[in-house]
Amino acid sequence: MKQITAIIKPFKLDDVREALTAIGVEGLTVSEVKGYGRQKGHTEIYRGAEYAVHFLPKVKLDIVVPENRVSQVIEEIITQSKTGQIGDGKIFVMPVEQVVRIRTGETDAAAL
Amino acid sequence: MKQITAIIKPFKLDDVREALTAIGVEGLTVSEVKGYGRQKGHTEIYRGAEYAVHFLPKVKLDIVVPENRVSQVIEEIITQSKTGQIGDGKIFVMPVEQVVRIRTGETDAAAL
Amino acid sequence: MKQITAIIKPFKLDDVREALTAIGVEGLTVSEVKGYGRQKGHTEIYRGAEYAVHFLPKVKLDIVVPENRVSQVIEEIITQSKTGQIGDGKIFVMPVEQVVRIRTGETDAAAL
Amino acid sequence: MKTISKRANKGLLTALMGGLLLIATTGTASAQVTGETDFIFNSFLFLITGMFVMFMAAGFCMLEVGMVRSRNAATICLKNVTLYSIAGIMFYLVGYKLMYGGANAFFGGFGIWGADDALAKANDFTKLQDDGVNYASGSDWFFQMVFCATAASIVSGTVAERIKLWPFLIFTAVLTGIIYPIQGSWVWGGGWLSEMGFSDFAGSTLVHSAGGWAALIGALVLGARTGKYGPNGQVVGVMPGSSLPLASLGVFILWLGWFGFNGGSQLALGSAANAIDISQIFINTNLAAAGGVVAAVIATQLIYKKVDLTMALNGAIGGLVSITAEPLAPTGGVAMLIGAVGGVLIVFAVPLLDKLKIDDVVGAIPAHLVCGIWGTLIVPLTNKDASYLNQLIGVVAIGAFVSIVSFVLWQVLKMTMGIRASTEDEMQGLDKSELGLEAYPEFAAS
Amino acid sequence: MKTISKRANKGLLTALMGGLLLIATTGTASAQVTGETDFIFNSFLFLITGMFVMFMAAGFCMLEVGMVRSRNAATICLKNVTLYSIAGIMFYLVGYKLMYGGANAFFGGFGIWGADDALAKANDFTKLQDDGVNYASGSDWFFQMVFCATAASIVSGTVAERIKLWPFLIFTAVLTGIIYPIQGSWVWGGGWLSEMGFSDFAGSTLVHSAGGWAALIGALVLGARTGKYGPNGQVVGVMPGSSLPLASLGVFILWLGWFGFNGGSQLALGSAANAIDISQIFINTNLAAAGGVVAAVIATQLIYKKVDLTMALNGAIGGLVSITAEPLAPTGGVAMLIGAVGGVLIVFAVPLLDKLKIDDVVGAIPAHLVCGIWGTLIVPLTNKDASYLNQLIGVVAIGAFVSIVSFVLWQVLKMTMGIRASTEDEMQGLDKSELGLEAYPEFAAS
């Protein structure tokens, strides 16, 4: 199993969620994060003082799926969250060795 | 070493924390997240308009432990956070290759 | 590629960010978390009742870098965020198998 | 006499009756209020109740900031502070004279307002009483100005979260300097509607519906917030208010201010009869609001099985607006029922607007426009001097005038500078795009 | 005369004294206040100070919403808006007559309130002054109504975060329609306690302790919030208030309103003597609150080594309640000390209640009940017409009456519809379970 971690623009969350539900992704965890990448933040003026906003608000999705679904999920995320503009975000894939469903004790693929 | 990530119901946090402290878990990181799984959200009415709440508030625990403690920690989390009702949450285990304690520079098991 | 996860004191965030930018780290994701470790929380008094604060606010950084940069990044984080006092935090390194840049579809090292 | 407002006529009547009483009771002349004391009471009434009405600007601001999403919270604050400022300036430079100048049946006249207290300085309170204007002219200006500002406050809530700042401020300037005063002159300025017999004690139509019409037309021209309605008209994004406690505070402030709004509209305090009337107005104002709240609470419980706080809050406003056209004549019980109908109207009007895809962020259209119409039309039930036909004519005339002029103005603004923020600006919130800051920078809001 | 309230008696005294002055100074009759001017002043005092007391409803709402957790914030707002509404309606339909109807020593009578200003309309202010009721009857109703609402506001804070909405609202209706008016009739309605000589100028006992007893019994019947106390009675979940800035705002609003509460309770403004008294009341009210704050700040610093803002806020309320039974007789310095004792009582009563596992979310019992008793018992120190024994009897009698009736009522509600939210509803917050919404939907709160 793999964990797919996607950092996307906040307002794309609903589209991504809908698309993933549609292709049968059974679970998803979301957190609010801030980040920078190519998109470097910008300057603002507050009470006459210029200051740099270093981090921009993003949303992080963690989705654990069986290995064979990884590429499909990644594609779907890209389709939905791509605006083509800087700051669209990134996807990371990491290995997951074990999964347990707390309610039933089911493990691994059955737990997803 | 492994990272155990548990997504649980928020009001179970205190019980889990106490139990883990009791069995000697030395560290823990908590974040507020939202998610869906089998538990699918629900509809609410606001100002006469029905709408769907897709994500439910959950708490995420990240606990890095030596490999040999993994099953004990998982069991303890399950014991404490299981209500038997949908939405109890999930546990994921992922490999951790290196750990450093910032204060001392200790690494790996010594750093936990 | 590796994901370096650092849990640090919130007020060190700016120093760390600057230092990492300086050594050419191209991206970074930050979340607000709470945790305990050696630093165990403390008691407070509210309306005459003593109570324990179990978790302390921390900031979590996730930084995905090519393998060869790992030790440099870790060193830089330690340099900037170390106060020598309990609660300075920890660094975890985990494997990342795949990286995709949503905007361009670039993958792996090219996507960082 | 057209140059004396309908409002003033009321004071005149009181003065005349006071005169009669004086004759009837010459033996107890020492029981009377002297002309100067009357002058002071009346002026003080305007100033004190005017302060409470002024504070309604804060009430609107809090209600609106609690009902918008946090990404637009700073912008709505800026709009509310600025619109109140603009209203004061425009009403000074143009509005007051246009409303109360008494030039003809359709508008008052032109010019900057200036104090005129010559008679009082000459100690001729008898003449002032005969004319029904025994108060400091400045106290009257202040009181009328805060009413004008109230009308403007109504608009900002409806069009929130998507309108650009500057066109909104320009609309406000025209509304407070021209639109509100002209229609106001028709009634309170002694114009054709007052001649005809249209009755609107404290402004269900002149202030609340007028603001409501301007808001409705604004919402139509602007369109709904991006993502609020689905293709088939259902609500797909409810966009709940970011701080219901602040919204509740706003309603309490408005409720408080309304005692000033309706009570001060008696326009005179300097006789026992006035004190008795104002007391009845306070009671009716309170019971109408209470009726509106309780009705909305019960109605939402019955319909939705849950009580909706935001509807209860709108219910209070709805009850208040409903009684504003005639807060004096009803008994307390009738006032309560008039308010309760207002509360029920809210509960039905809010989802109805959604069905029509009219996106009213704070519920100002149900509360101020719908209940304003209701309150105006029901006046004849308790006030025998009013007729249903005249009331209807007044509602329609003012509705048509405000709507048409607002429509033209919104369209001109749309075609020249544009009134709608870009979708991207809207998505990230107007606070960042228009103001470059965040209302709550430390609290995580995506 | 029982049909004239104790409160009115005070006005009567003033009127009589005014009369004596009149006789004494016939040479300067022009210096006198005329009967009608007196009437206007008195009515206006009721209306204006009543508005400030009305605004205390907003103060309670903000204090409470700041002291509950965010998951119950919308519900507490709904309760506060609705309870104020219910209080107005019940006091209109039942309460006023039951309190001031003057039927006998134990309750006033039955009926809907209606205005009676026949004497004023007949210009017979002399008779009104002789009877000590030279004001618009409606202004009196308004003023008394907002006092009734205050008593109800006290309860909501104590029982917050676990009580179900509807039983709370029903309790409120009975409290404001029946319980409060009956005990009120004993003193201000001219009943047995006033005959006996019990003295409670503005309601330390009649309003604040009465509300406090109802709250205490409610807390006992309801039980503590789930997770607040450990098995051995220690506090295991402190559940800190979600917004101390809003709680602070609430206290400032209450403080402001209290000038109306105590100042208006002079019941008359139409003589120099009254103006002098009201000024003293303002000073004492302010200094008692200041004393309460400073005492609580110092006490918490000494005891806990840190200043507790929530205690300081309760200290202000405690000081205000302490002076409410007698805000006129003390000098400023004594008023400050009476308030300071109130502030210290708060600091000790709050943890004491916790030891007794009585879960009072906002500290209403220490502030309103404990300080209300203190303030009432200390009256004879400065008011020589009062006796310690009579004060004690009054405190006990009203405490017993309110407690017993409240207990029965809470129990009936518990056994019929249930008063306590399910543990699950409590854990996720009443906002979601009862209202289906969130007070702060965008701010991450677990």
Place this chain on the structure above:
Amino acid sequence: MKTISKRANKGLLTALMGGLLLIATTGTASAQVTGETDFIFNSFLFLITGMFVMFMAAGFCMLEVGMVRSRNAATICLKNVTLYSIAGIMFYLVGYKLMYGGANAFFGGFGIWGADDALAKANDFTKLQDDGVNYASGSDWFFQMVFCATAASIVSGTVAERIKLWPFLIFTAVLTGIIYPIQGSWVWGGGWLSEMGFSDFAGSTLVHSAGGWAALIGALVLGARTGKYGPNGQVVGVMPGSSLPLASLGVFILWLGWFGFNGGSQLALGSAANAIDISQIFINTNLAAAGGVVAAVIATQLIYKKVDLTMALNGAIGGLVSITAEPLAPTGGVAMLIGAVGGVLIVFAVPLLDKLKIDDVVGAIPAHLVCGIWGTLIVPLTNKDASYLNQLIGVVAIGAFVSIVSFVLWQVLKMTMGIRASTEDEMQGLDKSELGLEAYPEFAAS
């Protein structure tokens, strides 16, 4: 006469003019206000407007709590509640007599305040009118006290987020008990500046600049917040305010209170002339604030291409402070312009202070000090009794006195108990270190 304040002199004048009018119009004596009615009006004016000024304490609290970071929000609330309490106590124990005791040209005298209403009780209103003090002595105390508290409120905002609690409270006690009253005695206490002809109607200099100087010196002695300025003086940490909606609420409350502040400073209501004057004051107060807002909105749009809400809020205060030295003489249009200049001064003064590394968290120095100077210096433009030179002397004298004494006091506090929180305490916020709690415990703020 030195023992009669300048403020009182104004009333005296009115009384004298009233007397002349009386002679001129003996035929219509019944049109006059009687001595006792005058007494009541004047006292009531003090009490009612004083309540609104008291409420400004809540306005300052909300403005400041909205402008600090959430980690210091509870502390700023505590400071505001406590400083208002301390001001009341100190002004009672020491301040009033020191200001109005009339001992000599440089301070008033010593002693606790006590009521003196012997003349009124003897019904000798003629003497009171002749002396220009025809009001309840307690009502005057209350009104003067809330002014004193206002001066203290100004300081807390500037030195927020880094000052320790107790030294701040001690400074407040000395400021309100000694510093403010002494300089106040120079003008309103009938001291040397009033003799000289310095004119400050409602306190642009005496209240606002005085508070502003104390704040400025505090900011200099304390130093800036850690992390605010870079080594070369540029702003590196803007530390935006945590809740602009609360800051906006605060400004609305202040604006409301200012009608009481300026209007009540007329010091008399009991004649038509006074009612007319107060009306003009209300209008000017409102238009100056409106001018300040609109000017700040336009200026920030032009300079920064974005409208800055916090500047607009400061602009309202700046406009209000600017008109406070002379809210009566200007026409509305001139008042608006005076306020508008104040608004522009804000927009330039805020970044200028930053350049000087003077860290003023809420912008109190631009609003109260800079605009206070501006407002005082411009008085002669409309008030022909004032001279530019005298105004300048007054500004400098009071500035020098307050600054020097404040400097000594801040230094003494610094050297004895220390005034600055440790960097660690500052980083984690004073709420945790000084109060041991969080203002918004449930909302994630790092």
